[in-house]
Structure formats: C-alpha cells, structure tokens
Amino acid sequence: MSLYQLVLPVLALLSPSLAINSGSDFIGGINATTATLPYGSFLASISDTYPLSLRFLGVPYATPPLYDLRFRAPVALDTNSSTNQIFNVTTYPEPCVQGTTGSGDAGGAGSEDCLKVNIYTPANVTNMSKLPVLVYIHGVTNCYVYGNPANWPFDHWIQQSPNVVIVSIYYRLDAFGFLSHPSFTSLAADFHSVRSETSLGDLNAGFLDQITALRWIKSYITFFGGDPDKVTINGESAGGSSVELHLVAETSVSEGGEGALFAQAIAQSVYRTPLPTPKQQQPLFEFFASSAGCGTGDLASQMTCLRNASVSALARAQDNSTSSNFTGHYDACHPVVDGTLLTDYPTRLLDQGNFRHVPLIVGATTNETLSGGTNITSALDTYFPSLSNATLSGFLQEYPSSAFPNEDLRFQTATGDAELRCARTIIGSASSKFTNKTFTYRYNTANPTNSDTSLVSHAAENWMMFLGTNTGFNGTTTFTAQNSTEKAFASELIAYWLSFVRSGDPNAFKLSRSPEWSEYSASDRQRIILTQGLDLASDGTAFMSGSTSEVEGKTETGRCEFIASKVGEEQA
Template sequence: MFARLVALASLAIGLAQASTPLPTVHLDHATVIGLTNNSVTSFTGIPFAKPPVGNLRFRLPVPVAGYSGTINATRPAAQCVQLAQDLRADMPAEIQTDIAKYLATILMPADVPQSEDCLTVDVTVPEGTKAGDKLPVLVSIYGGKAVLCAWVQGSTAQYPMDTVVRRSAELGEPVVVVAMNYRLHAFGFLGGKEVKNSGVANLGLQDQRLALRWIQKHISAFGGDPTKVTIWGESAGGMSVGYQMLANDGDAEGLFRAAVAQSGSPLPTGDVADLQRAYDAIVSRVGCAREADTLQCLRGVPVQAIVAAAGTLGGQFSYQGTAGVINWTPHADGVFLTDLPQRLILKGAVARVPLLSGDVLDEGTLFATSSFNATTDADFAAFVHDFSFPGAPAGATAPLLALYPDDPARGSPFGTGAADALAPQYKRIAAYQGDLVWQGPRRFFLDAVSGTQPVWSYRFERETFTGLGTPHGSDYYELLREANDMADYLVHFTHALDPNGAPSNRTIGWPRYDPVRRQVLRQLAGDVPLDVADDFARLGATEALMNLTLAYPL
C-alpha cells in the first residue's frame, strides 16, 4: 500500500509539473491517467479482474466490481508469474550461436516485476482519440516470451503495440489496440481430474474471455467500438484465438466479429484429466498430497513453491524423453472446451467469423534444436512416439518415418539442400514438429471452416537465419518492428473484415483459402515482397499426422 501511495504522489507531482496535461479516461467513478509518446497514447495495467490470489487462486476470474479514485496507467503492468524455459546448456556451440543471432533481432522489454496480481489490460490509441469516436478494436493475445515459451511465459509488457497503432493512423484507418495479461503454466493451465471436477481448468483462456467482456463494457470510454472487435494473436496467442473461436461451442457471444491467428491454430490435444501426472507431481512436491482437498491446499502454498514444482516437469527445450510442454497446453475440460478441439472443429462448433491464419516456412526449427542428441533413425522413431504419441501402439507411428525421411534436403529449413544440418536428425525433426504443431493444425482448421466463413492464409518466407531458416515468430517480430505490409492487411481487415483494399501501395490481392486450390499470400524478401503461392507441400504427411492425432490426441 505504501508503494502505491508513493507512486500516486509521484504521479501528482508529475501532473503538476507537466507543460501539457496527461491524457485521462473516466471509468465508472475513476480517472485513468495515461501517457502520450510519438502520436500514440497508452493506458497500461488497468485491472479487469480481482487479484487471483489466496482463495481466488485456481478459480475462475472474478470481474472487477467497479472503479473509483485515480488509476495510474503510466507504467508497465506486472507480468503474470513466469516459468523459466532455458535452452539446454549442453547444446553444441553452433546451435547456440544460430539461436543467439535470431534472438538478437527480437524486441526484448525492460525487466518488469512478476505477480499473481496480474489480470490487467493495456489500451493503446492514436493520440487525440476520445470517447465516442467508435474506432474498430484490435485485441492482442500474446504468445510466449521471445515467442518461444508458449503458455509459461509472456506478458503485455513484452509486446508493445505502439507501432501498429501509429501505422493505423498513418493509413487513415485508426484502431484501438487492447492487450491482456492472462495466467500461465500451473496457475493458468493446471490439469488433472481434481481441476476438471472443480470446473477450473484452462484458467488462462477464461482470463482472456473475461478481458473480452471487459472490452464490451468499457472500451467506448477509450474511443473504441465494442461491436467491431477483432481478436489477434501469435504462437500461443494464435492458438488462443482458435480456442476462443471454439469456446461456448462456437458462440462468440458478440465478443468479437473477426479473428487473426499468426503461427497458431487449435492443437489436437486430449482431455485435461489426462494431465494427472503433472497435478500429482506438483501436489506431492509442495506437501499437499495427504490433504483431503489437495486443490484447496494448493491455494495456500507460497507462489514460488508452485513455480519450483512446475519447473521440474520439463519443457519445450528439455527433450530427454519427456513431453513437458503438453503439461501447460489447453485441453478439453467440459466447460470452456466442451469436447476435444478437433472434434469441435469437425462438428462445426466454431465461431463463424472472418479469419486470417498463417505460418512461417520453418516453424519447427527453433524447437528441434534441443533434440540434437537424436542421431539415428531409431532415435527419430523414439522421438515421434515418446514425445508426441506415448499412448499409441508402436506400429501406429511407424508410417511417419517414411513421410519424414532421413534426408536433410527434404527437411527444415526447407529449400537449403544439405546445408543447416545442425545435428544428424535435426532437419527431419524440425520438419516433423513444424507440421505436427503448426502446418497440420492450420490446414485441418481452415479446411473445416473455409466453407462456412471467409478465410485467408499466408506463408512468411521473408527473414532467414543460418541454421534456422525462417523461424517461428519471425513474421510477428517484423510486423511489430516495422509495421510492414502485413500490418496494413491487419489494420484494414480490422476495419473492413477483408484484408484486401488497404489504403497503401504495399499490398496485393489476397485470394481466399479453400481446400482445393489452397492459395496463400507469400511474404518474401527482395524486389517482389508479396506474391500468391500454393499450400500443397507435404500435404499427405500433414493429413496423416492429423488423422493420427484424432485417434491419439496429444
């Protein structure tokens, strides 16, 4: 409380000394104070839910009842508690060098404190926007930190939206951008039968949904139009967009009218009760195993004890025969996702809104770097079975060995021949992982919905890095850095529900996607930055993968 009083006192001094008043917005009985910088006004860290602490931990988010007093929205919002996902320390030097060169191009935020009390939104608008302007609203759902650590790291502070908002004003199509924080790893995606039976699974997705309801209630005060909301995300954020389209059996509840998913589609996961091993491990490690109500016991455990326990379960870069990342991925829970994601898609339980969805060329390379110790055909077979399909009979995954052959020229990075073979099975595993997690789910989703709603797809091949090709996240970071041609499509889509017709000379006609022609917009380097290509590469392999996941969900 003392720190908050000091912050408000400092803010008051700043207001008194400022040559021009700081921007303000009124919410209920509160005055929200923001900052303007380089033609963009931001209001950061506005709570949309009560702090999910104490007895509210591991419960559905509770909306803020109302606002009063003064809200200092001039500083970065606290990040939800993060879970470290370090690269393997024993990676070969060449792999570490290649990854470091890519990470050097990524916007890295200043250190921002972490807290369980983190359910806040940031609102960014063109300077001068006022209540009643009714601008279309673009809602940003973040992915993992440095786009690598899905569902366990990430925050609004890591992905500033100033460049997109500024570009929208330059185009004459201004938008309001809202970014939300949501709970992560064990706090947001704990599984197990206890969690399912209590109706408190997929809390991170529930947080996102509540933020969308907050937008409906309050965005008009910032100059936004609650009837013109587009949800947008990349990586885990793109997957979240897909899950929001599946929520409530496809009823968007008027919360959004369009969707944009970059490098992320609903994953073919199973039931949340299947994650019992992770739940039991955490309960045991924090000393709750003997309690009659283990979930209630977890609500009283120190936050760092839960983080430490979750950190023992492995992760995206710790492949040594375990699939730690699956522990924190959304699964069917009977509440938010009433059935397995793929079943919902096949049943047509999908929000029927216009959709943009695409991937980069080499989605799997970054994530394949940790499997450098797989050196033989037998190692690849074990990786496919143990990491992805541990519940399948051994013979069920055998056909995948031929579909993803031991031939570097057919692996990822694609189109580089024998080059970029950072480890004996690296390019093979990169091709497989990219198709299993990204290309296959995207095609499965788009094939199912393209007959009921307008759909456009893209493939980003513009930025290339030695060893990694065009890696996961490269399209998103270029958009945030440069407000590129994709930003023009994004802004215009938010206004018109069609990416075509953006008021700039940087775009070309973008054909709609269908399962027959499979035309995608391709983003390229060089004198021809955009063209139209097809999406048939490894189509038989991705179809085989998706059929396998129908029988044996991840």
C-alpha cells in the first residue's frame, strides 16, 4: 500500500447526501459543485461575493512528500483508489512550510502535506467546456522561501471573465524544496514515477513539484472544464523566475514524453536569482544540517537524521541559515543548475535560443529593487556572490552619478535593473526573435498602502490585481478595501491578462477604454505603461484609462545588454 493510500482516508469526507452522477465527469451548474475524476470526486465551494465562480481548494496533485519522501522529487498520485470517495475541497489548505521573511519573524507555519492546487472555474462549466487555463505560480520578495496561494485569490477574475479556468500551485519552499548537495540526484524524465529510496536526495525538488502539478493539469484539467492544450503559465517575482525556468528547462525531462505542458507564458518581475551549482550550495547544506542537529556522520546518516527531524527543528534550521549566522556566499535555498533539467543559466540559454518559443508577456514595475542600503557594489556583491571586482566597477561606470538626479535613484536603478527589470529586455528580446507575439510592460502605479507612494515598488501590481493583498508573516496576508478607481484599474489589468490567456493577444478581449498594447521587438521596443486612470463619474460608472505606450530607451537597452553579458558571474 502506498503512502498516498494511507493518507487518502484521512483526507476524504464521505457525504451520503451528495449524489454522484456516474454519467458525467463534471456536474455543471450553480447547485451542482462536484468534479468527478476517474479516481474520486471533489466537492467545491461557491462564494457569496462572486457567484459566477466555483472554488476547488487544495486538490492533491502528488503524493504527500512525508517521511522517506522528504527532500526527494515528488511522486505521482496513486490513482487506483476507489472512485466512490468524495473529497471536501471547500476551504484553503495549509500552505507549504514557510521560511522567515527576513524581518525578524520566525517561519515554520504550514504543512509538508501541501502538494495541492486551487482550481477556480465558472459555475456553469462542464467537462466539455474546453476553456483556456491560467496556471499561477506564486512568488514572494525573498526568493523561494515563503508564500501562500490563498493570498492571491482568483474568484473575482472568474467573476469578471467566466470563460477561463484558473489553477494556482502549492510547491515546497526553502530547504524543504531546494536543499542541495553535490551528491543529490539530478533526475531523468521518469522522476514522477520514482517510489523507492533511489537517492540521498533530489535536486530542485520544489521546481519538480511545479512540473508535477503541470503534468497533473495536463491529465485532469478537462474534468474541471479546462483545455490541457491551452495552458498559460504565469508568476510574479519567484513565480516569474519559475516561469523563466520553465521556458528554459530541458523538455525531455520536464515533459517526460507527455507533450508540451504549457502553450503561453506571463512573467512578472522576474527574480533574476543566481542559480548556483550544488557544490556552491554545499556550505549552506552543512550549516543547515548542523543547525538541525544532524551535522555529524556521513551524508547518508545526515539525511536519515534530517528525514526523522521534526518540522519545527527544520524550520528553525532554515531560518538560521538565512540569518547573519551563516557567513557563506550562497545563503538561500535556490534552484540550482543540475545539468539535466536546468542545464545552464537562463540568460545564456535564452541568448542561444534554447527555450520554448511561445507567446509571451514579460514586464516589471517602475522602481523595483530587492536591495537596501546605499552602496551599489556591496548590494550587488550580496545578491550575485560571484561578481568580480572588475564587473562591480563596470556597474559604477554603466550607472554614473552624472546620469541621475540623486544617489537614491542611481542605487535603485543599478540594483533593480540587475536583479529584476532587465529580465524584461533579456527575455523579451530573445522571445521576439522567434514569435511575433511578445509583449512587454512597465507597471507604473504605486501600492497605496506603502509608506512611500512615490515609488512603484516590487509586487505593486499584486495589490491591485488581488483585492488589495499585502503579504505578512507565515503565509498570512491583509486585504485592504479598494476604491472604485482602483477596482476599475484592476479590471483593466485582469482583462489584458485573461485576453492573452484566451487568445495569445492582450488586445483581443481588453476593455474598450484600454489602449492597444503594441508588440515588442528588437527593432521596435514598444511597451505599455500600465497606469491607473481617472474616475469620471461620481456614481462609479465611467472611467478613463491611464495606460499609455512608450519605447524602451537606448540607455536602458544598453545597460541590460551589459548586465546580460555578465551571465557567467551573475549565474542568472
């Protein structure tokens, strides 16, 4: 009996009052909220606020990565279980175990049994609907360390546009998802069927979770009204980084012979995180193991100890590893270049054309950076630990004081370009060589709850697109009410995004007040500036879009070319 079969009865909630229609894979309609898959049925909820949207919250896509499966690649579900079981998926599940935000808080909330998806569908969908699918990969401002899909709900997206299916993915974070060691395995295409102790650990387990979720979606989204051949992946920050990694990942491994897992991509504020080698991550592994009380003996003994350790002990160890107590260069559990799935740095693979040539939206916010302080070279050295002194000096020449009105803007631009914004130029330029459906943007409206509303900081669009969300500690968030103008701008953004999901073009189903979004190319670097507009009527019925177009400046393009040329040192 598999581990999943052992856990299954605990998860299942048998409801004698709910009839299962064996003649249909999906019971459509507002009063019939059960999706029936070949291996079980899932009971959804419907929101009083958004009655056009159904929510299936916490649908498992892989075996819980517990006990001997900890730190290993995800294992596909055992779908041979009885089909008469009903799973109550009407409330948000616990997120994956959280790491610290770095603001003095302790991580540790969440569960290891977290390999699940939330699925949002129109209330009247059927298994014959074949609606386009948006798959959202959550991100945070601190690499792959924390985040909870419940903080970015999609009920209101479906309410606005009840002609898509939306899926958000939970994946393992921090040390639980990205612990690395040179002796860990880089898995081949059959990783999803691995069921035995084949290795001491597997590299990039959290990223393999995302791939496993996409494979599950490929197999089962039809039962929720979606079309597996019309999947768009989308993510912001670490989620945007994940989208970039899916674009460049080796297809023979990620697809496993099942065909393309997605047909389009939206990458928001791509976190240009360095992808170290497993060898470069080894000092972090040793510090983590020691912090968890597992630092003695050979690697096999250490891994046995780590698999037997409590979640709280591991959570304290991963928090300790991201603090000043660890003095190594690579101080976070990143994805790594494993040589099999991720064969090189994304910037280099993009430049070589070794990526999926699919319709693409990519963009960034106006003022974002992930660094603090005033010293450009110190900040960049912390972010990209392998930069040489010569390259750091080169940055100061590319961003001279004379080019900026003040040093704050100089610091913000130099660090923000390297860490985030130049992904827009790097990915957009590569994409436009192979597809005439490449669109870029600059998001230009501040989060109104920030202390400094003159800056359009990292993740500002999340506040607008997700009901005023501001993430907090341990997977929590605070939703702030939006006024009519903000809601109108949010609807503009959602319309652009879902128009692209439906057609590969953000213009096809945009709001009538919204301007045309021009395509981007190396010869015509047009992009849209997404900006909040004006409320033209006191009753909230008429609005003017604030969005306009601009051309990426030659200075910006040149700086991004300089940054891209340092790929070997940045490892991004």
